[in-house]
Amino acid sequence: GAGVSQTPSNKVTEKGKYVELRCDPISGHTALYWYRQSLGQGPEFLIYFQGTGAADDSGLPNDRFFAVRPEGSVSTLKIQRTERGDSAVYLCASSLLGNEQFFGPGTRLTVL
């Protein structure tokens, strides 16, 4: 079966622009996670969804970051007024409740 997919695979934008990153989880997985991975670091938790609701968004760095999952499947991570420090690989993962998280390939965001 299909794994977690993320689009785009690469995104280059200019400082101050708005970007949307998309995640398609494994079908039937109720839990969805977003992480950010900077060079030389491990994945940093951003937000976790259980169904349509954000169960824990304590990792979002500031109010420029927002994520939605309106139908409990696909999720979009939205970043407003991008800054150079937002450059990173954004990872999405899904799971069945608290079990193993399956990761997508990530979106590499570069803010010029």
Add this chain to the structure above:
Amino acid sequence: AQSVSQHNHHVILSEAASLELGCNYSYGGTVNLFWYVQYPGQHLQLLLKYFSGDPLVKGIKGFEAEFIKSKFSFNLRKPSVQWSDTAEYFCAENTGGFKTIFGAGTRLFVKA
């Protein structure tokens, strides 16, 4: 705040050498512990996990890890590494609420 420490950032071994990668977590209560691996050009994937029970956990590809509560440690071991084990290894914890904290990772290079 929860944190996960991985002591070695880079490890170089020859084939057939034994491997031990250190991991220490900070949370003093009940934790779930994981080791993930990222092979070159591939997604993060789960190697093994500890939720409860036998503190010696066996995972895929001959890896194992031992949970030592008194030392807050969850070190990863493999008796004899292969060239194909070259990858980046991440230790992670969560406290049952699905927010998962990752260590910074250890890059392992196995010389053929």
